[in-house]
Amino acid sequence: xxxxxxxxxxxxxxxxxxxxxxxxxxxxxxxxxxxxxxxxxxxxxxxxxxxxxxxxxxxxxxxxxxxxxxxxxxxxxxxxxxxxxxxxxxxxxxxxxxxxxxxxxxxxxxxxxxxxxxxxxxxxxxxxxxxxxxxxxxxxxxxxxxxxxxxxxxxxxxxxxxxxxxxxxxxxxxxxxxxxxxxxxxxxxxxxxxxxxxxxxxxxxxxxxxxxxxxxxxxxxxxxxxxxxxxxxxxxxxxxxxxxxxxxxxxxxxxxxxxxxxxxxxxxxxxxxxxxxxxxxxxxxxxxxxxxxxxxxxxxxxxxxxxxxxxxxxxxxxxxxxxxxxxxxxxxxxxxxxxxxxxxxxxxxxxxxxxxxxxxxxxxxxxxxxxxxxxxxxxxxxxxxxxxxxxxxxxxxxxxxxxxxxxxxxxxxxxxxxxxxxxxxxxxxxxxxxxxxxxxxx
Amino acid sequence: xxxxxxxxxxxxxxxxxxxxxxxxxxxxxxxxxxxxxxxxxxxxxxxxxxxxxxxxxxxxxxxxxxxxxxxxxxxxxxxxxxxxxxxxxxxxxxxxxxxxxxxxxxxxxxxxxxxxxxxxxxxxxxxxxxxxxxxxxxxxxxxxxxxxxxxxxxxxxxxxxxxxxxxxxxxxxxxxxxxxxxxxxxxxxxxxxxxxxxxxxxxxxxxxxxxxxxxxxxxxxxxxxxxxxxxxxxxxxxxxxxxxxxxxxxxxxxxxxxx
Numbered sequence: 001x002x003x004x005x006x007x008x009x010x011x012x013x014x015x016x017x018x019x020x021x022x023x024x025x026x027x028x029x030x031x032x033x034x035x036x037x038x039x040x041x042x043x044x045x046x047x048x049x050x051x052x053x054x055x056x057x058x059x060x061x062x063x064x065x066x067x068x069x070x071x072x073x074x075x076x077x078x079x080x081x082x083x084x085x086x087x088x089x090x091x092x093x094x095x096x097x098x099x100x101x102x103x104x105x106x107x108x109x110x111x112x113x114x115x116x117x118x119x120x121x122x123x124x125x126x127x128x129x130x131x132x133x134x135x136x137x138x139x140x141x142x143x144x145x146x147x148x149x150x151x152x153x154x155x156x157x158x159x160x161x162x163x164x165x166x167x168x169x170x171x172x173x174x175x176x177x178x179x180x181x182x183x184x185x186x187x188x189x190x191x192x193x194x195x196x197x198x199x200x201x202x203x204x205x206x207x208x209x210x211x212x213x214x215x216x217x218x219x220x221x222x223x224x225x226x227x228x229x230x231x232x233x234x235x236x237x238x239x240x241x242x243x244x245x246x247x248x249x250x251x252x253x254x255x256x257x258x259x260x261x262x263x264x265x266x267x268x269x270x271x272x273x274x275x276x277x278x279x280x281x282x283x284x285x286x287x288x289x290x291x292x293x294x295x296x297x298x299x300x301x302x303x304x305x306x307x308x309x310x311x312x313x314x315x316x317x318x319x320x321x322x323x324x325x326x327x328x329x330x331x332x333x334x335x336x337x338x339x340x341x342x343x344x345x346x347x348x349x350x351x352x353x354x355x356x357x358x359x360x361x362x363x364x365x366x367x368x369x370x371x372x373x374x375x376x377x378x379x380x381x382x383x384x385x386x387x388x389x390x391x392x393x394x395x396x397x398x399x400x401x402x403x404x405x406x407x408x409x410x411x412x413x414x415x416x417x418x419x420x421x422x423x424x425x426x427x428x429x430x431x432x433x434x435x436x437x438x439x440x441x442x
Numbered sequence: 443x444x445x446x447x448x449x450x451x452x453x454x455x456x457x458x459x460x461x462x463x464x465x466x467x468x469x470x471x472x473x474x475x476x477x478x479x480x481x482x483x484x485x486x487x488x489x490x491x492x493x494x495x496x497x498x499x500x501x502x503x504x505x506x507x508x509x510x511x512x513x514x515x516x517x518x519x520x521x522x523x524x525x526x527x528x529x530x531x532x533x534x535x536x537x538x539x540x541x542x543x544x545x546x547x548x549x550x551x552x553x554x555x556x557x558x559x560x561x562x563x564x565x566x567x568x569x570x571x572x573x574x575x576x577x578x579x580x581x582x583x584x585x586x587x588x589x590x591x592x593x594x595x596x597x598x599x600x601x602x603x604x605x606x607x608x609x610x611x612x613x614x615x616x617x618x619x620x621x622x623x624x625x626x627x628x629x630x631x632x633x634x635x636x637x638x639x640x641x642x643x644x645x646x647x648x649x650x651x652x653x654x655x656x657x658x659x660x661x662x663x664x665x666x667x668x669x670x671x672x673x674x675x676x677x678x679x680x681x682x683x684x685x686x687x688x689x690x691x692x693x694x695x696x697x698x699x700x701x
Contacts (some may be wrong), residue, residue, distance in 0.1 A: 390646065397648070405561060407646075425508065429523035429562055436558035 011274075012232050012267075014260040018239040021256070022068060022117070025061060025246055029121035030111075032058040038124040038195050041144070041151075043137050044245050045315050046129035047158050047180065047338045048187055050211055050330070053249040054204040055191050060120045061246050062140070066097035068116045070291035070413040077112075078104070079414060087143075092136040093381040093413035099144055106147045122148065125194045127187065128155035135384045154190040156183040160342040163357055169346050173339055180335035188331070201330065207249040208330040212337075214254045215316035218244050221261040225308045226369050229273020231264045234284045234307035235297025236274075241313035279304030280372045280434045285362045285396075286311055286389050287377030290410045293418055296427070303431050309369040311361060317341055354399045358392055363400050373404035373434050379412045404437045406430040446699060447489070447500045448692025449482055450522060450685070451509030454545025454573065455658065456481040457688040458489035460500075464696050468493045469685045478509025486515070504695040506687055508546075518698065523551055523562050525690030530654050531557025532693055533686070534678045538650040541640050541669065542686070543659025545573040550644035561647045565639070573658050576665070578612050579632045583625045587662075594629035594664030601631030611635060629664060637668035654678040656686040 032039045040052060042059040052059050069075035075093070078100030083089060085103065087096045101119065104112045111119030126141035126148075141153045158180050161169040188199050225232050232240075240260060243253035267273075282300075284307050290296075297307065322340040327333050345357035345364075352360065362374065374396065378389045393405050406426065411417040443463060450457045451474060460468040470489045474481040482505060490496055497503075497515065505513035506525040513519070530540045531553060540551040552560040565572060573587075580587045601618050603611050615628050636659075644653075653673060659665050660683035670677050680686055 394646075402560065402648075407563065421508070425521060426564060429521040429559075432521055432524045433559045433562060436554075436560075440554060440556075440558060 012236050012240070012260065012263050014256070014263045015232075015236040015239045017256070017259075018242050021242045021247060021252070022064060025059070025064065026068075026117050026120055028058045029060045029123075030118055032121060039121050040191075041123040041126040041141060043127070043129050043134070043140075045133060046131055046137070046156075047184060047334050048127055048129065048156075049248040050204060050207045050334060051184065051187055051191060051199075052127075054207045055188075055195055055197060055199060057125075057191060057195065059246070060123050062098035062120075063094045064242075064246055065101070065116070065120050066094040066413050067291045069097055069101070070415070071294065072116050073292050073415060074114075074116055075292075075413045076415070089414065090381060092134075092140070092383075093411055095136045095140040095143070096381075097413050099140070099147075102144050103147050123151055125190070126151055126153045127190075128153060129158060130155060131158040133385060134382075152190075152194060154187065156187050158183060158338055160339045161346075163346060163349070165350060165356075169343050173343060176339050177332065177335045180338055181329070181332050184331040184334060205328075205330045208333055210251065210254060211249045212319045214244060214248060214257065216318055216320075217254060217257045217261065218316050219318045221257050221264060222309075222314065224261065224264040224268060227268045228281075228370065229271075229275065229278035230281065230306050230308035230369075231267035231273060232260075233274045233297065233301065234310040234312075235294060235301065237307075237310055237313065238289050238294060238297075241315075245313055245315060274306045275301045275304045277304055278306055280431065280438070281306055281308050281370055282373045282375055282434070283307065283362065283365050283369065283371040284310035284312055285374040285376050285405075286358070286392055287386055287408075288312060288379050288382060288412045289377060290379070290415075290418055291412060292415045293410070293420070293423070296423060299424055299427060303427070305427075305431060305434070307375070309365045309371070311358075311365070315341075317344065352399055354395065356392070356395060358388070359395045359399065362392070362396055366400075366403070371403075372438060373406070373430070375406045375408065375430070377408045377410065379410060380417060381411050381414060404430060404433040406433075444501045444699060445495060445499055446692050446695035447486060447497075447503040448525070448688045448690065448695055449485060449503065449505045449510070449513055449516065450507040450525060450687040450691060451478050451482050451485070451505065451513060452522070452544055452687075453508045453547065455684060456485040456507075456509070457685045458485040459685050459688040459692040460489050460493060460495075461692045461696050464693075466689065466692075469682060469688065471684050474509065478512040479514065481509060482513035483515070486513075502695040502699050504691040504698070506691045518695070520691060520694050522687045523549060523564075524559065525687040525694065526656060527551055527553055527557055527559050527690065528693050529686035529688075529690030530656060530678075530680075532689065533680050534652065534654050536652045537654040537678055539644055539647070539653045541644050541653065541655050543573055543636075543640060543655065543657040543665070545577075545658060548572050548640055548643055548657075548659075550640075550647045552647040552650055563643055563646050565643055575611070575632060575636050576659065576662060579615065579629060582612060582615055582619070583628065585625070590629050591661070591663035591665065593626050594633055594662075595667070596626040597630030598624070599627050600634055601627050603631050603635045630668070633662070633664045633668040634672075636665060637672045640669055641672045649673070651675060652678055654680070656680060656683045658684050660684075 078097045081100035082096040128141035130138040243256040247253040324336045349355045349357045349360040448459045456474045503516045505516035506522045542549040548565045551562040
């Protein structure tokens, strides 16, 4: 019997506006010069968003651009270009794709012909950020500087207390916040020097306030996905994360989630789910997706499997839950928000012997969103974020429940890691495992 | 009297099993070649010819495997993982961990006491724990894959490979040959390297006795011995390990017509 391919039962129309956001971010870098603005090569989730927005610095998101190249299956030429200068394929392919693009742009004096959505502009500065999430951010801007030697690089470090089941992170949290705040202050000084403008602290405070509102609204919106059937799954969420991740501190980002929330509420009212019937609910428990294979989410959906929740790109939390100390210093607020975002699962993890904060977060979502199984994606070139995935899966089984787990292995950008038939075969077997698990549970 | 047909179109070989009233009546194994659609039709014809019946005599056909979706005359498809589980549970109800060593893929499957899949894992783009490794070994030693197992049992001092990678192991094996290592010692070393990979894969789904080994790799007595030594216990090996998934597919078909 030949495989019957069904289209996606539902996709949010709000998510359909995301390409405009991404394209807008890229074209903002290209228009910056004529608008008298400076462009900063920047990285997501490192606390610098509001500083850039408050100073009218246009962020050039290398990770986003590499993801776009991958989604358009047009990354190979940039990867090969970087490889030609001895950048290994096993390095972060977000970095190598972007470095390859930068190399070509430097050689040509303009964006290479056919670059997705016109490509990205040459930056006026590079804001690296070494933090616990991603190690290439130390080296990526420095490596890029080999080709753009006149572009100044500023690398900060944003840390949070490492997990220690026998320690009390509350005792050291303030120290980490102090360090992060200093780093952010240095970032401001660097940006002031490059732009020749002084920071407008009131504007920064308002920008941070808007970000906090966006964090809250994002969570309120995503929690609607707890509904059965879920009105939106991870396939859409890999798009709807864009405003939070790349446009934090802008009114457009906030307004996007207002629209998305309204649409999800309407879908719930109308009883419209992603899959009809919704047979199994699974969590995307860790890992960046293969941007060239987002259609695999639709394959899951066509078999009645939905992802009502994902850890990936849920880069915020309800502000109230973080219990942030009051402060009038917007940089101190960002620092506290940054540290507490990571540490607020620590106390829960301590209560479950053998658990870890990352596993505790997965358990919380499994229970809140009523998931039957978990999917992990291990992207070979993203070491720092994916190295612990096997351990997380093993710990989840040990401290929680022996739920069905699918570990997919691939990459974020490098399509040579991907085999569609093989992937679908694994997904089919996983679905059969979910069915057996449900039957066993009764 | 009712016949059902199970087909497993694998990346290296296609296998088919016919059940008559739930009992194995016939089975065949043929190379898959490059056309899975053709392989499915050919293996079906071969297994049915063997007992003098045609597709018209078959009440239900279930196809599985890498090319299972290409078997357009099948009434249903299932995954090879599920079919392995069903086939192994039928043969060895006590088996809880299945290690399937196929031509291109190795799989580890953990079963519950009713033969349902608890979890599974497949090797990734690495030939280190798959039958491909044995084919590489046979090529460099100028021998048939089917002769590898017996010869490896004569090893005196198995070569210790410094890599689990089939590609690098090939050049390492060539170096050992030039240093005078015997083919038996080289093969035993390859078996040990493969066994280590396969058991590591199985550990990821959680080791739980009894252990069964299936697939073409289970026909290699040397490899089975190495896996057994690695686990420190005896293994359950079907008489015809290559057809376990095809048997499972046939049993699924049989269950479907009984319902």
